[in-house]
Amino acid sequence: MTGLTEAADPLHGLSQDAVRDHAAQALTRARSRSTTLTDAVDDNDLVRQHSKLMSPLVWDLAHIGSQEELWLVRDVGGLEPMRPELDDLYDAFQHKRADRPSLPLLGPAEARAYVGQVRAKAFDVLERVPLEGRRLTETAFAFGMITQHEQQHDETMLATHQLRRGEPVLHAPAAPGRRTGKLPAEVLVPAGPFVMGTSVEPWALDNERPAHEVHVAAFHIDTTPVTNGAYLEFLESGGYEQRRWWSDAGWTYRTAHQITAPRFWRREPGGWWRTRFGVDEPVPADQPVVHVSFYEAEAYAAWAGKRLPTEAEWEKAARFDPAGGQSRRYPWGNEDPTPEHANLGQRHLSPAAAGAYPAGASPLGVHQLIGDVWEWTSSDFGGYPGFVAFPYREYSEVFFGPEYKVLRGGSFGTDAAAIRGTFRNWDYPIRRQIFAGFRCARDGAPDAAETR
Known part of the structure; x- marks a missing residue:
């Protein structure tokens, strides 16, 4: 690579005891969250399927243990199987989510x-x-x-809680409001190469590897994710009824399922309301829109005269520091996220207002690239040049192809251990139950940008 670099391994130079402590703390934090999500409801709720899109919460819990036994106890530890009869039962590839309630699952206590x-x-x-x-x-x-x-399944369980009917059982402080003045509507990312992916991040997964140089043409990207208020303009202008904004696949899906607004929204005489973890509330105009599919994001971008960013554009906006040519671990630098940088870890139960995390901005001035909402990109999911599946093909490789779109950046329900500037998520373009939003991009040379 031509003089460009990526940030150093954050565990480099630590003793084995220090690495053990780091790993133990991360495992403990994940288990604490799993406990919170499963103890919040009674046993009837744990075994119930709240949506055919999701597993019963008790399946997720035991699946977490099954994977841990397979990899840490048997493979790394070399110990005898504890419950080999559970291997097939909790193999996500053997049983569709819709079918899992009919399996002889472990009960909550077991x-x-x-x-x-x-x-x-x-x-x-x-x-x-x-x-x-x-x-x-x-x-x-x-x-x-x-x-x-485990943290990924915790976020999945959090999405199940959002689909659950009944009184609220999860509680958290309100997400912060805006902490900046007016921001430019978009930021210019100059043309040139940068290092995409990683070869040094110690816990990076196979689809994030290896680091490789990518040249990206100049483009503009939204300073913040698209807000509810901005999305409402699209909705109120008839965006869901106008075929011209939608791709063929998007229009077919929208009409077949009679989709007219983001999931969990409804129109009331006084305006638009949403249901959030059992709480009914007016849709907050200043927060990023969430629970929209790739197709809805794509249609909004077309209506706005823009497009969705490619995955490479998103990562360059999030990681590239033009002052030194380095690709950072995070937009703000190489240190792990703190509550001042990003809305992560279920600390709040919604996205924060646009402009809520100035300390988390990138060197080019792009905000909230980490946390708040997963962001749809226009890219299909695939391996980087030199990709090698590790430690098993079923983590990434079996999903490569045009059926899945890449999402970046994490959400308010993503833990810091499961997100970084190189982390890649993927899902079907129809998905709306996940905590997904988006920001727009467009081609072009620099020009004057409006503020918002």
């Missing part, structure tokens, strides 16, 4: 006991296994992989 027993053995393994000599154990990679897996 599932809790199982994941506790697995965790005790996993901590024993972490204490004794050398963190070197195998790619799975270098810098505790396997423990980081399992931490991220």
Whole structure:
């Protein structure tokens, strides 16, 4: 690569004991969140399927334990299987979500006991296994992989809570309001190469690797994600009824399912309202829109005279520091996220207002690229040049292809352990139950940008 660099490995130079402590803390934080999400409801709610799009919460809980047993207890630890009869039952590729309630799943008490027993053995393994000599154990990679897996299922369980009917059971402080003055509506990202992906981030997953140089033409990108207020302009202008804004696939899906607004929105005599984790409230105009599909994001962008950014454009806006030519770990730098940088970790139960995290802005002045809402990009999901599946094809490779669109940046429901500037998420373009929004981009040379 031509003099461009990426940020250094954050665990580089740490002793094995320090890496063990880091891994143990990450695992503990993930388990605390899993406990919060499952203890918030009674056993009837745990075993109920709240939507055919999602598993019963008790399936997610036991699946977390099953994966931990497979990788940390059996593979890394070399121990005998604890519950081999559960392997097929909790294999996500063997059973569709809609079918899982009919399986002979562990009950709530048995599932809790199982994941506790697995965790005790996993901590024993972490204490004794050398963190070197195998790619799975270098810098505790396997423990980081399992931490991220649990946090990803925690976000899935949070989405299940959003689909659940009944009184609110999750509570959190309100997300912060705007902390900036007027921001430019968009930012120019100059043409040129940057380092995309990573070869050094210790817990990066296979689809983030390897680092490679990508040339990106000059483009403008929205300073913040598209807000509810901006999206309402599209909606109120008849955007959902006008075929010209929609792709063929998007229009077919919209009409077949009679979609007329973001999921969980409804029109009332006094305006638009939404349901958020059991709470009914007016749609807040200043927060990023959430629960929109790729097709809705694509249609809005066309209506606005723009487009969705490519994945490479999104990552350059998020990571590239033009002053030194380095690709940072995060927009603000190389240090891990704090509550001043981004809305992460279920700290709040909604996106924060546009302009709420000035400390998290990129060197070019793009805000809220990490946290708040996953952001749809126009890119299909695929491997980078030199991609190698590790440690198993089913994490990434089996999903490569045009059926899936890439999302970036994480949401308010994503934990800091499961997000970074290189992290890649993917889903079907029809998905609306996930915590997804978007921002727009457009081609072009610099010109005067309006403020908002």
